[in-house]
Amino acid sequence: MSSKAANPILRSAAWRISLWASLAFAIGTMLVFGMLHRFVASDIQRRSDAWLSGEVGVLSDVATRTPKDRLYRRVVGEVAELASREVPNHQQSSSNENDAVFFLQAGDNGPAKLWVGAGDGASNLAAIRSTRMAPDVPFDLRVKGFRIPFRVAAVRIDDGSSIYLGLSERDEIHVLKNLRVRFFTLWVAMVLLGFAIVFYATRKMLGRVSEITEAASRIGQSDLSSRVPDTKGDDEIGHLARTLNHMLDRIENTVHQLHTITDSLAHDLRSPLTAIRGKLETTLATDLRPDHTEAIVTSIDELDRLTEFLNTSLDVAEAKADALRLNRTEVDLDELVRSMSDLYEPSMSDRELQLEVHSEGPVRVLADAALLHRVIANLLDNELKHLPASCLICISLRSDEHMATLIVEDNGPGFDAEVGHHLFEQRVKGRASRGHGLGLAFVEAVVRVHGGQVAATNRNEGGARITAKLPLCRIQEREQPEALALVST
């Protein structure tokens, strides 16, 4: 797994699923946090407003009752100073002793009557005078020189001046910022962890699916007796595996029945054929009159043809049902075609036929060698039997990325128009044919069970052409028989 590039992971369904799931999770938690944040912020404000209103009420009481003498400034200042120590949510500020709270008494015009707080309070007064305020409701005040606004409560007292108590929102903002930072850290960690968990889980789940896919394709290619890995789980994937295995049981059963029928048919016919052939042969070995010999020899020939017909028609029947038993090995088509042409060349030249092979080196396929031998022998037998003298037969072998292409063509009369599209059906043959009409049906059936295709056409320039395509042998397929052997033992 790790040897594969990162790309397959990015393209996997597990990756996409975990991406979407994490996105939904992230958005959801973010929304919940947004609401929580709003609630906390308004609650903090409500508390500080309550404090402000209470304190400013006390202060206005003190201011009203304290005689306006020399001690007034001191008494009220003292009370304001005390009040500012009881600030809610207070955190120690870094700068001077108390810049979080200010107390201000001022009329509508003129300088401040009383100021308690950091600095001289001029900018605070200016800010208050430039703000429109609703009576008895705390309001936000932005003061020049302070980054953070103040929350201010105001009360008008009897002497016509107003008392202002301001509380910096610094602490409130600090608390909320803290909350946000902590949440985001946790949020990122949670989303990453969630992604990892979802990815791991789906990958494991989908890994089982792809195991099933791999096993199914292996079974489809060759080995009907193996099964997809069965998982103990009672989930959808377990069901999928079991359903597939049930289906395979039935297919294997059907194929097995077909094998039993064809095998017993072959067996029941072969035993008497063997006995007949044996008797004929032993008779032949004794001294006979020449005319008797001729009869027996012809009978043996006919018997051999009958046997061959029996074999081929059972093969075709099995191949049509995708039940032909293949014994795949690596076969070099180039070598095969050349030795076939060596075998057929004398017969060809005897009939004044010319045989050419065009091939540019090894073309390897994974196939049943015996069946391929018979396929090519069939094609060449066909040419031998049907072509008139002095024709040219050409076998060419090519390969592209995935397929090997074998073309057998001639410049003879071509296929009969009447046979036309039925060439690959059993028992179809031209009027002049002496064969049993199974040759091309066999060729087609064998090539098809190897995962290839056959096409037969008449060439434009005259003559017949049969094209067979077979899948090339790939390296992983070459390793497969061993892997299967390991599985089956």
Add this chain to the structure above:
Amino acid sequence: MRLLLVEDELEIQSFVKQSLTDAGYEVHTAEDGKTAAILAAKNVYQGMIIDLGLPDQDGIDLILQLKKSGMMSPVLILSARRSVDDRVKGLELGGDDYLTKPFAIAELLARMRNLLRRNSPPTEDATRLRIHDLDLDMIKRRATRGDQVLNLSPQEFVLLEYLCRHAGRVVTRSMLLTEVWGMRIQPDTNVVDVHIYRLRGKIDTEGREPLIKTLRGIGYVLKGS
């Protein structure tokens, strides 16, 4: 040499036994696996011919059982089955051979001889083959008849070599196809005959004694010394 023939079809058993006896073997027969096992325990056989479809057990199981009990002699398997079982393939790799029914008697005899020879040390001169006035130089791949050098293609040389190695015995077309061309096929046409005619044209020239004889319906034989 003593052989054991295990075959339940009596018709087949009788003519196979007859041919083997004619070829000079002593033949014991059995119709089922049980009898065969008893016989094999009592006697020593140089070779066995065993049919796969026995009434009481599978022929392969019988072979494996015999091998397990220490039998070393080679087995020629007869099979009426369509496809060759993987287990038969395994036995073939182990030095045994198989033949599908129906078969030519000549082929059965030839394969049996091959099996028996495989078990005994080679006696033939590996570099030179002499039959009558034929002389095959296996190293130079050159054949002469009398004092005349024969102009043979490599393919024809292999064919002649095979015939010479089996001189005096019948070889069938399917044996030639299997051994010379390495194919188990049954051509619809007379491709093998044409090769033999050509070879004969080069060897049995005018005025010489013909060496390659055609046995119609059976095969060919190169006259033994």
